Amino acid sequence: MQKENNNELKIFVPKEFNFNENLKYLSRAPNECLFHIKNQRLYKALPIEEETLLIEISADHENVMTIRFIGDTTPSCERIRDAVVRYVRDWFDLDRDLLPFYEMAKTDVLLNGAVGSFYGLRLMGIPDLFEAICWGIIGQQINLTFAYTLKRRLVESFGRRIEYDGDDFWIFPTPNDIAALAVEDLAGLRMTVKKCEYLIDVAQLIVEGKLTKMQLLNAGNVKNAEKMLIKIRGIGPWTANYVLMRCLRYLSAFPIDDVGLHNALKHLMGTENKPTKEEIGRLAANWTGWESYATFYLWRFLY
Structure with a gap:
């Protein structure tokens, strides 16, 4: 610097x-x-x-x-x-050395084109744990467009903003902003009751010190961290791995059930049907240690 x-x-x-x-x-x-x-x-x-x-x-x-x-x-x-x-x-x-990933990708039939087209793309993160988990929960089983609508409602209802030169700049709600709420307080978001409960539960865990970024980083490996997260109500393997790749930066985090990943693979392989989990496992055999970056680069084909 x-x-x-x-x-x-x-x-x-x-x-x-x-x-x-x-x-x-x-x-x-x-x-x-x-x-x-x-x-x-x-x-x-x-x-x-x-x-x-x-x-x-x-x-x-x-x-x-x-x-x-x-x-x-x-x-x-x-x-x-x-x-x-x-x-x-x-x-x-910015502190990630991507050269090993690029070397691996050059030999991979699915990733070779991705790194050639999008060279220099980084896995853009969500540094705040609460925001990352909320985004994972909000995005469960809905399309991306509606997920962004729900996030905006949450932020504009319970976050705060500063104004500059005619523009509003919003800040994501803190766990304290959400922990004391009841499900009824979130009714205006038009989110499912279950998702509202999950958001409040996670906020309370963080406020009480029962869930921290450091705990997850100290888990030892991605599987241990995943187990810690899926013990929390409302967090399954997809949400856990999404958080682990976007917030905790575990390179081996792999949201293998992700619909976007499936669509990207379907597009690249020119098939009518999405690949099965077993097929994805075989396709990802060379990605060991870089599953999160491989997923992120394949997503890039969708926008």
């Missing part, structure tokens, strides 16, 4: 990184409510400790990404600035 001035930070990025490819991923949902993209710049409200910052992220120069603080949201100290850098590096998975 290079400090330019109080309102700007420079982050050096790996050679195997393409900001525009990542913006294409982030642009796939027009109903996204947690960030804005304008003129190849990404804008997001970011709560760090007691401060709420509005950041602009751009990459006008090769191997450098710029974070600029908008308005009067300049961090008060170096600790907050460092936390912003950590969040952005985590969000874009």
